[in-house]
Amino acid sequence: MMTIESDFSHWLFAQDCVFVAGSPNIESMPQFTLPEVAFVGRSNVGKSSLINVLTNRKALARVSHTPGRTKQLNFFSLADKVMLVDLPGYGYAKAPKKEVAGWNKLIYQYLQARPVLRRVFLLVDSRHGLKPSDESVMNLLDEVAVNYQIILTKSDKSTKEDIDKISLDIRSLAPKHSAMHPEILVTSSRFKSEGIKQIHDEIASFA
Ligand SMILES: Nc1nc2c(ncn2[C@@H]2O[C@H](COP(=O)(O)OP(=O)(O)OP(=O)(O)O)[C@@H](O)[C@H]2O)c(=O)[nH]1
Numbered sequence: 001m002m003t004i005e006s007d008f009s010h011w012l013f014a015q016d017c018v019f020v021a022g023s024p025n026i027e028s029m030p031q032f033t034l035p036e037v038a039f040v041g042r043s044n045v046g047k048s049s050l051i052n053v054l055t056n057r058k059a060l061a062r063v064s065h066t067p068g069r070t071k072q073l074n075f076f077s078l079a080d081k082v083m084l085v086d087l088p089g090y091g092y093a094k095a096p097k098k099e100v101a102g103w104n105k106l107i108y109q110y111l112q113a114r115p116v117l118r119r120v121f122l123l124v125d126s127r128h129g130l131k132p133s134d135e136s137v138m139n140l141l142d143e144v145a146v147n148y149q150i151i152l153t154k155s156d157k158s159t160k161e162d163i164d165k166i167s168l169d170i171r172s173l174a175p176k177h178s179a180m181h182p183e184i185l186v187t188s189s190r191f192k193s194e195g196i197k198q199i200h201d202e203i204a205s206f207a
């Protein structure tokens with residue numbers, strides 16, 4: 001038997017998801033009233049790809065062959081119920097320093113000043129685990145008390161051993177991170193079924 005939540009989640013993700021705005025700076029960010037969930041992580045970790053898989057669209061969020069593609073905050077409205085926000089990545093060494101500094105500032109400003117932000121999905125490459133730049137974002141989210149959940153991406157490229165080890169390492173940090181959701185999710189935009197239902201249900205719980 002389906003639960004009421006999963007029925008709603010199934011309905012929600014069968015609805016249209018549309019691009020509503022792209023903000024290159026915090027001043028131009030629209031004041032939406034919908035609850036928001038944001039996808040954050042290092043450059044190239046798979047944020048835009050995951051949004052496409054979640055919404056079952058090929059190119060709603062732009063995915064690039066060279067990292068550093070998402071350069072602004074992109075807002076996508078799902079059924080006028082919840083906003084999905086695709087953020088630029090941090091830590092892309094090859095982009096001009098000034099640009100990287102600008103994206104980092106934008107990410108931090110957004111995370112600190114968005115009252116409608118209900119959940120941050122912090123994406124981490126399942127082959128590499130947490131980097132210092134991820135831990136900085138985690139510290140910020142603890143400080144501003146924005147709830148965040150770690151998603152290990154690109155599971156098609158890693159082993160079960162990698163995933164188990166990284167999950168264990170992250171769990172061991174839980175006492176230091178008061179705003180971290182205890183459950184770690186695992187996804188792949190190649191094996192599209194992995195972890196997607198759980199993320200759908202999480203997002204639906206905010207809609
Ligand atoms: N093998 C594999 N490749 C993936 C997966 N997800 C994304 N990729 C690839 O990784 C690259 C970056 O993906 P994006 O979705 O653009 O990553 P992003 O985090 O949005 O990158 P930025 O916008 O630059 O921060 C692309 O070449 C994707 O095809 C995955 O689950 N498995």
Ligand SMILES: [Mg+2]
Nearest residue numbers: 047048069070
């Ligand atoms: Mg992107």
